Structures are given as structure tokens and as C-alpha cells.
Amino acid sequence: MAYLRDRIELLFFVVSAGLLVGGGGAWLLGWYPAAALVWALGTVLGLVFAVAWVAGALRRGQASVDVIAVLALGGALWVNEPFAGAMITVMLGTGRLLEARAQARARRELSLLVERAPRTARRRVRGGVESVPVEALAAGDLILVGTGEVLAVDGRLLSAGILDESALTGESLPVERAVGEDVRSGVVNAGAPIDLMATAAAADSTYAGVVRLVEQAQAASAPFVRTADRFAVFFVPLTLVLAGAAWAISSDPVRAVAVLVVATPCPLLLAAPIAVMSGLSRAASIGVVVKGGGALERLAAGRVALFDKTGTLTRGQPTLADTITAADTVDADEILRLAASLDQVSPHVLASAIVTAATRRDLELDMPENVREEHGYGLLGTVGGHEVRLGKAAWIAPGSEPGWVRQVRRRADLDGSLTVFIAVDGEPAGAFLLEDPVRPDAPRMIRALRGAGISKIVLVTGDRADIAHTVGRIVGVDSVRADCDPGEKLRVITDESSSAATIMVGDGVNDAPALAAAGVGVALAARGATASSEAADIVLTVDRIDALADAILIARRSMGIGLQAVQVGMGLSLAAMVAAAAGFLAPAAGAILQEIIDVLAIGIALRAVIPGKSHTINMAPADIATAHRLKSQHDAVAAVVEQIRAVADTLSARDNDLAPARLLLHRLETELLPHERADEELLVPIVARALGGSNATADMSRTHAEIEHLISRLHRLLGGLENDARPEDIIELRRLLYGLYAILRLHNALEEEGAFSLVPDDRPQARNPAPAAPITLRKAKDPRTNLHPH
Template sequence: MFEVIMLANNRLSLIQVGFCTLTLTGGAVLHLLDLRDVASWLWLSGACVVLVAVLADTIAALWRKKLGLDLIALVSIVGALALQENLAAAVIALMFASGRALEGYAEKRARDDMSALLSKAPRLANRYENGVVVQVPLTAVQPGDRLLVRPGETVPVDGTLMNGATVDESSLTGEALPVPYPPGVALGSGVINAGNAFDLLATSTADNSTFATIIRLVESARASKAPAARLADRYALLFVPLALGIAGIAWLLTGDPNRALAVVVVATPCPLILAVPVAIVSAMSRCARRGVLIKHGGALEKMAQVDTIFFDKTGTLTGGKARLVAVATDPSAQPEDVLRLAASLEQMSSHAIAQAVVGAAVERRLVLSTPRQVIEQPGAGLSGHVDGKEVRVGGYDYVSGTAEKPAWSTAPLERIGYDGAAGVCIAIDGKLHGVLEMADEIRLDSPRALRLLRACGVRRIAMLTGDRRDVAHTIACSLGIDAVMPEQTPSSKLAEIAKARMDGVTMMVGDGINDAPALAAADIGVAMGARGAAAAAESAQVVLLVDRLDRLAFAVRIAQQTRTIALQSVIGGMTLSMIAMLVAAYGYLPPVAGALLQELIDVAVILNALRVLRLDVATSEDGMPPGEVARLKEEHARLLPIIERLGSLADRADTMPSSVIREELVALNTLLRSQLLPHESDDDARLYPHVARLIGGEDSMASMSNTHREIFRLSRIVDRFANVKSSDGDPGASMLELRRTLYALDAILRLHFSQEEEIYHSLSS
């Protein structure tokens, strides 16, 4: 409805501009032809058309008990007509109408980006039926349907890729380049097929899909008029009485009503009328282009003043799903073999942990077998036969039964307990062979997002979660969060937010249904809309349409810069108007010249406000291509099993015969030399110079290159141990040095990979 009204107002403003231009020009021609009375009537008609519109707006504002900013424009036109200055009235009317038209153009340009999604909404889908592709209405698609997405088509519903695909995510994420995805990846609706046709297994209906939720949110945001006038109204309370007072004093002291009219003309508050809404709507558009949907201008204004931010943990600061973080095995077993057998059996379970185990195996390119005679005990685990071996996977009690706990399993099981992780135990032929540590890892962009928010001036960052105290404190310590509030209920979250609101503007960031009340209670609620609950997105004032927490820092920074630009425009425009008012009061600026001067001020104010559209603008050349980032992450995933073997060998070295240690050490050294070290050399020679140019500075990747040197140094020690024929001196000391080296290399490689991925991720934003 608001869109219709805005469109009608824009057309009306253009009609007014055209009519005023015609009457002003026609009147000037008639005046030159000495038809002055006719010219005067023509100017009067042009002024009256705008006068009626201004009078209606002023009455509407007063009816809402607000001081209308159009009041001065109304006084100036009425004053000019009362003094029979019809030419001045026509010029004032044209200037005012053109200012309104310029405002409408600026708002339309700013809103176009936020509305771009609506034009891409699909209506039909291509579904396989009995081996034939049939085009069906989108509402007919159900979970489990196999769909065909042709080149150039929009993905109609959420689903799982059946084969590889390259998609254009620019309408949702702002990413300019197509992004490749392998089979098995969950793909959200709304992205566009930028490559060959691919098959998609639907996992949602059209109404429940990601794109449908985003469309509803965008429509809601378009329908809500930004309450930006609140900022303008605060200045109007001072500006309007001041302008009328100066005009009255000039008239009273000089007895010349034309001076009062000139003062009122240059006081037309277009800097207030135009600058604030144009800046705020432009900022909303700028954020929408980067995947941050701000539902109304009031939320943007509040974001610029945020003092305290509360974060939910699961799905917000963390990934929200379990991932394999460590593999511990019996000294006689290889980690890859144990994981492969467990994942082969877990294929038969729909449990989230089971699917995470399967995903970890696929990520490591392990070839899975088809299990037989599978029995699942809900809540406990699975048993079955894989490659002729009896395999049991699940909790420790289910897997081990009454058997004695092996010595090697004590440390990993204890670590799982104090890490707050989930443990998956694997027994092969009745003996415990492995323990998988599954944990909800911190999101790759969480540390960067929190650093950027602090750089924006956020005073306090707190975690507000219903999770256990030990788990919450572990995550908080890793991220440097100021305050941790664990084991919270929805009602206790509301109490914490209410307490914080007394000290400043609060923001709550969450993704689940249980976060919806807290999102609504905070001054600004931010929902992780890319994969969060619809209830959270509906309750929030800001929705992150992309699965990147660092975009929140971008939006806060844009809000702060927008507020600065809006204030610059308002204060600058008002200052220029004040100077012009004083000049007019002294009789040096006639009404017609004043109207032209005020128009120049208006144009300057609007152009300054439109600078918001260029804030933090990045091109595809300013960052790493998403395909390159995906390739680097895939390489790290491929090399991760080598890193895991370092720690596993160090763990088992004390209990293994020297001949077995030597055999495994030789195999591990071969992998380091053939795969891992060439990867690091290639990064240093080819990738790091490119990354350094993107970051800037004289030698921005020096610390990362130094890490490479330490990795090569430790690898040389491993190579020495693998190739030495016999050990001179104390064998115990040599074993201690070997274990120390393996642990050091394991730790530094994990840290190095994590640092690299965070850098690449930040440069792909």
C-alpha cells in the first residue's frame, strides 16, 4: 500500500513540476509581450497548484499532532500571493515541487535495490514424474520431489544438490561472481543457476523455503515507511519558529513585508525534508545489497547508537551443527579406517550426529561401503556389518557394554566431557577401536565480526544462551566475550535485556524460535534469516539474509556513517539557510533570488545524502573470488587427515613397538613431503602475494610466511626421525622429542589453517 502511495506522490510531484515550469515559462513570455496581467494570472495558477498540495500535507501533519515541515513553504507561498508577488510565488512553487520530485527520485533509486528480489520470484518448477520432466506450479512441490533447474532459472525451493552446480547468489548476498558447489550441498532457494542444468532434491515446500521467507520480509520492509522524520522533526521544533521569528522581526523593524517574505522563502526547510529520509532509505538499500534487510528506518537510526549486543550461542556465534573435530583410535588402528567404517554404518541413520559423521568422511574423500543387517536403537546407536566386520557406533555404554575401558580411550573421553562436546564411540568386532569428538564449532566469521563491532564503538558484548555453563564459558573465552549468561530461559533472557536497556541501546542477535521474544524485547532485534527460524525473522527488525555474522558489523558501520551524513546535510543546509535568512532580513536578497538560492542548497543537500549509496562499496576485484576460497577450503579439508595422523601417532607412540612407529612415521613423512609441504610452498609463492595486495601495507602476510618457516622446520625434524637408522643416546629422550615435535606440528598446522581460512573468508565478503 505504501509503495502505491509513494508512486502516486512521485507522479504528482512530476506533474506539479511540469505544470509550474510551463506556467512560469509561459508567464515570462507573456510578460515580455507586455501582457502583464495575463502573465500574472498564469504565475498565480502555477503557485496555487502547489499551494493546494502543501496545504493538504500541512493539515495532515497537524492532524497527527506534528509540526509540519511544510509550514514555512506554505507561509512563503501565501505571503507572496498576499503581497501580489505572483512571480515570486510561482518561482517558490517550482522550487518546492522540484525538490519534492528530486526527493522522490532519490527514494526510488534507493528502494530499487531492496525490491530487486521480488522480480526474481519463481512461479513454476520442473519436476521429474515417471522419468519425464513436467512443469508444475510452485505450490505443488513437496519435500522429496526431484527437480530440474535449467540454466538461468531461479532455484524454486530449498533442496540438496544431486550433482555439482554453479549458482549466482548476487541477489541474496551481493557476491558478484558465480559460486561453485559440489553434490550433496544444501542449496537455498532464490539463487540463480549460472552454469549447466542440475537436479535438486526438494527439502521444503515453496511457502517454507528460504526465498519465500525473504520475499515476505522484503515486502514487509517496503511497506513500512521509514520514520526518519523523527530526526528532522527534532530540528524543526527549533528551525520553524526561528525562521518565522526572524521574518517577523525584519518586517517589524523595517516595515517592509518583502524582507519578511524573502526570509521565509530561503527558510523553506528542504534540507530537513530531504536529507534525512534520502540518507536513511539509501542506507537501507545499501545494506540490502549486502544481504542485510532493515525493516524500517527507526531500526537503522537505533543501530547507529547501539551500546550493548547480546548474542545467542548455537547457530549464531557457532555453526549450529556438529562437526568432527578430533579422532582418537586404538594404537593398532588407523583413524581413516575407523572413520570410514563408522560413516558407512551411520549412512543408515537420520540422526544429526550420524549425518555429521557421514559428512566428515565424504569431506575426506573416503569411499563408504553399504552396511548390512543394520539395527538402530533410538538414542543409543547402531549396529551392523560393514565389509565383513561387526561394527557398533554410538554412546560409550551402548558400544562397550560391560567390557573394560581401554587405557587409550580415557584421555579423549575426558576431553569430550570438559569440552562439552558429543562423543561417538566405534567398536569393531566387539572391541572399542575409536572415539570421535563431535562439537558445534565457532563460526569462521564470529571472531572477525566481534572485532569489527568493537571497532564500531560497541561497549559491551554478552552471550545470552540456554546452553550449559561449561560449554558457554568455553565459547565465550575463545571469543573474548565480556559477559556470559548461560542456562537462560526465554523469560530470563527478557529480564537481562530489560536491565541492559536502562544503560543504553541494546541489540539481540539470534536464530531460533526461542530467541523470538528476546529479539522483540531488545531495541534492535537481529535474526539470522539465512537458515534461522521464521519466527525469529518475523520478530526482528533486522534480518541477515546471508549466513555471515560479519555483515552485522557492516550494517552497524553503515548506520553510523549514515547518521553522520544525515546530520552533516541537515546542519549544513540549515546553516546555509540561516545565513541566507540574515542576508534577506537586511534586504540584500529578494524573494525570487532567494528561491533560486534555496534550490541550490536543496540540490547540495540531496547529493550529500546520496553519498550513503557509495559507502563501503567493493567490487569483485577488491576481494578473493568465491571459487578460489572454495578451492582453498577444499584443499584444507583434503589435508586435514594428515594433520590428524600427527596427533594420533603422538598419542599412541608410547604403546607402540618401535618398528610400527617407524613404519607409520615413514608413511606420515611421505604424506608431508608429497602433499602438505607443496601446498604450503604454493601458498607462499602464489597466493600470499595476491592476498597481501588485497590487504595493503608493505608486508601484510609476513607473520603467515613466518609460520610456514616454522612448519618446514618441524617437518625437517620429522624427516630426520623417519630416515635415521639407529638412535644414539637415550631412546626415551628421542621418543620424547618425537612426540613433542608431532604435537607442535599438529598444533601449528591447525592454527595456521584456521588463520588462513579466516583471512580468505574476510576477503571474500
């Protein structure tokens, strides 16, 4: 239907322009009767279309300024001004064509995703590979994705891959993804064939959600109610009164027709919808799907932003926070490697967190064997000759609860963390604490929203008050409303909406009512489709919430440009109407002048297509590559940071064994310190260039100096101690280690927020990627659905 409408608009413009030019050619040749006839045909053509548009508006119960065009065209025929009528017809055709092109551009930005949707996938089965419809895929299936193919479902990589994620993120460079990383459907395999384990069914995957969102956005924005219709209530009566007065005073109907000709505002007032459509297109290009011009207008008007916590200000996915060992002799990296090796074949979100942590630390994973689940307890399998169990504490350490388990439970309760325990060869080995961390880009996004004109930011969450207030303080919101069920969220939104236009941001099923109730609802759907996406007016398909601030800037700029185009065009048109009423403009001259005014107004509106102010940080490719390399080192030394606290915890005045502390010092000097020096030498200048000044990196440089100072003190302290360390020496050593640990935790958080969150998630493509090796795995369901934080 949209295609047919676009073709009719194009045909109308071409025929009307052809009649105008044809009549002009006949007039130049002196064939005046033929010229008048051709122009009259053009006038009649415009009159037929204008009458049809007015009739359609009346059927929809809408006012329409096209009635002025009907009167102007009819008047031009009545007073024998066919050239003016033909010019009006061309104006109508020009405006309609520009509107159709703007709508088509917005549809095209969205429809590119739909057109790429895969229909089939290749699933590995015993003895080979079979081609199946994407609807038949389920979580746990093993899928082979060939070069150039689109990933049909969300999944976890079982072999390293190079992916083109531009369709979802807008980033043009291919991205390297390691074994164990989660990837989204809709991206293209730009390298060698890869193996993927599905973590969601096709209907629940990211791509299916995006397709549904696109369909909603297209339905919401078509048909588009033209901004011109809003002015019909006062503009049409004003025009008729002025035209009637000119006729009554001069007794010359030509003056009335001249007023109607210069008052024909269809292309002029289409300038605002053109600006809005350009805004929709710009927003779609940065990964923000806006469901129609009305949603864009409400986004521009928003002054109060309300955020859910989980998945918006936090990552929404568990991340490994710490590894606690059952004894000093257990190596934390080794039990993480064993756990991640076993979890490779589990589609559970907790398994993904453990696998991701291991791959970021560059731990070499083995493929597990004999994997099976113990329903309600955990996962069991063999890794490198060791029997590995993952799951509940009661299964890992049955009987009386040892002290280290109580420590794990206490820390989990204080931090609101999840726990996964591990046993190796039948012996309890440790536990993993998993938490939902604050997004590194969240504080920067909050500051960007304030810069975009948001005056108040509220955190509204159903989570515990202590956790909610902690997140609120970190990201910098104005107020926190915790322990809210969906009904209480609605009440908060109602209260805030009574004083200012609201924007609600969420990504969970329980956010859907709040998103629907707010002035404009914004859903994050980068990791899949949820009920919140269906209820929202605006959907972010990229996993960067700072895109919201850019969307607000786009919305305000588009609406401002549209209003400017209307004000300039209408002001000039009103002046021309007065001149025509006074007899200074003939209908033909008025038609030419009106065309010039319309072109000027539409030209102003088309400025909305040009990119405006943005919070996007531009970095050189070499800087991006360097930052990604430093980020990998940053993740790899996380285990050293956690070892600091573990060593400090085990220090005792009764047992003055300093061997663990000396081993830690060696790792600090050979692993962590070189990384911090590389950050100071390479990362700090990159951030300074990106943000435009060294003031933005002062905190990073200061903490780098403090870290080096504390490690130097630790070196001198241990160098002056023998094995007969006194109790006061142990106390000083413990104090120094805890201080170093606190500084490093704060420093790492600052680097995540102020440096690494600025870097786009695109890594240079490998020159000679190794082909993916074929695999044969047994599917294993994850039994840890019932894991609790305690």
C-alpha cells in the same frame, strides 16, 4: 499504493516546472499579464498540495513545517508575487520527487528478491518428474532444477552445480558447488540441470524468510516521517516571529512574505531522509535488510554490542571435528567415505556435516542402496557391498562398552561435541565427533566493530560456562554471561541499556525476546527464517557477520551526512531570512536563492549514495581462485593432521612397532609438507596484498617454518631408529608428534581466521560443466534426532 504516490509526485513536479517555465517564456515575450497568470496557477497548485500535506500531518498528530509553505504561497498571492509562489511550488515538487525516488530506490533493492520468488518446482517421483507448487515440497523430496531456474527450497546437492548466488550474497561471479554441499533457496542454477534433496519445507527455507523480511522492512519504512517535522516545533514559531517583526518594523507585508519564502524548508530538510534512504539502499546492497530509518538511526547510535553464541560467533551447524577408529587397522578416511555415502540421502543436519567433510577431503562417494531407518537408533543401508550402520553407540556396539567408546564419550563431554557411531558389516568401526566451531571471521568482525565505534562487546549465551568462555577468549569479547535463559538475557540487556545504546545479535528462537528488547536487534537469517528474524530490526541475509560492521559504518555515515546537509542548509536559510527581514531580498530573489540553498543541501545528502569506508577485502579473481584451490588442499590434509594424534596415542614402550609412525611420516612429507610450502609461496603473498602489508602474515610464515622444522626432526628421529627402539625413544617420538599436532591445529586455526575468511565464497565457473546424471533414490528419514553428546 506506493506506485500511485510516486506517479502523483512526478506529475506534481512536471506540472509545476512546466508552469514556471511557461510563465518565464511569456514574460520574455513581453506578455506580462499572461506570465503572471501562469505563475499564479503554479502558486495555487502548490498551495493546494501544501494544505493537503499539512492536513494529513494534523490527522496523524504530527507537527509539519509545510505550514510555512502554506503561508509563503498564500502571502505570495496576497502581495502579488506570483513568480515567487511558482518557484516555491517547484521547490516543493523537487523535494517530494527526490524523496519519492529515494524511497523507490530502497524498495527496489529489497523487492528484487520478492519478484524472483518461484511459484512451482519439479519434483522427482517414481517414473518421472511432476510440477508441483512450492508449498507442497517437504524435507526429503528430490527436486530437479533446470538451467536458469531459482532454487525453491533449501537443500543438499546430489549432483555438482554452478550457482548464481548474487541475489543473496551480492557476489557477482557464479559459484561451483560440489555434491553434498548445502545450498539455499533463492539462488539461480547457472549451469547444467542439477538434482537437489530438500532439507526444509518451502515455508521454512531461506527465500521465504527473506520475502517476509522484505515485507516487514517495506512496511516499517513507509510512510517515512520526514526529518523536517522534527524541526517544526521551533522552526515554525521562529519563522513567524521573524516575519511578523519584519512586517511590524517596516509596515511592509512584502518583507514578511520574503521571510516566509526563504524559510520554506521542505526540500532542504528532506535532505536528511534522502541520506537515510540512501543508507537503507546501501545496506540492502551488502545483504543487510534494515527495517526503516528509525532502525538505521538506532544502529548508528549503538555503543554496546551483545552476541548470542550459537550461529553468530559460531557457525551454528555441526562440523566434523575428528574421526576416531575402533582399531588401528581401520582407515579413518574409508569409514568417513562409507558414512557420507549413506548420509547423502538423509536431510538431517548431522548428515550434512559428515557429507560436507567427506566432499572437502575429495573422497569419492557411492550411492547407497536399501536404506532404512531403525527408529530411535540410527540409519542402515548398503554402500559398495558393505552393510553400514550409523547412529547411537548402544546400537553400534551393544553389550559391554569397549575402551575406545569410553574415550569417545569422554572427549565429547570435554569438548561439548555430538557423536555418531559407525559399524561396517556388523563390526563397530569408529565414531565421528561433531562440534559447532567458532566462525573464522568472528575475531576479525569483533575487531572491525571496535573500529566502527563499538566500545563494549558482551557474549550472552545459554551454553555452558566453560564453552562460552573459550569462545569469548578466541574471538576477543570484553565479558561473558553464560548459562542464561531468555529471561536472564533480557536482564543483561536491560542492565547494559541503562548506560549506553545497545545492539543485540542472535539467530535462535530463544533470542527473539532479547532482540526485541535491545536498542536495535540484529538477526542472522542466511540459513533460513526464524522467530529472531521476525523480532529483529535488522537482518543479515548473508552468512558473513562482518557485514554488521559495514552496516554500522553505513548507518553512521548516512546519519552524519544527513545532519551535515541540515546544518549547512538551515544555516544558510537563517542568514537569508535575516537578510529578507532587513529588506535586502525581495520575494522573487529570495525564492531563487532558496532554491540554490536547497539544491546544495540535497546534493550534500546524495553523497550517502556513494560507497564509503568498508571492511570488505578486495581480491583479484586470480587470487581468489588460487586461495580456493589452497583451501581445498587445506581441507584434504585435515585427515593427516588427525592421524598424527592417533599415531601418538597408540605408541607404547611395550610395543615398539614404528610402522604406523613411518607411514605417517611418508604422508607428512608427500601430502602435508607440499601444501604448507604452497601456502607460504602463494597464500602468504595473497593475504599480504589483501591486507596491505607483510606484518599481517608474519605468524603464518613463522608457523610454516616451525612445521617444516618439526617434520625434519621427525624424519631424523625415525631414520635413526631401528625396530628395537628403546622406551626413551618412544617417549621422544610421542612428544614430538604431540608438539607437531598442537602446532598444526593452531596454525590451521590462524589460516582459517587470517587468510581463508578473507576470501569471498565465489569460485570460477567451470567452462564445460558435465550434465547432471538422472538419479533414482529412495527417500529415507534421518532417525538420529535423539542423538546426544554422550
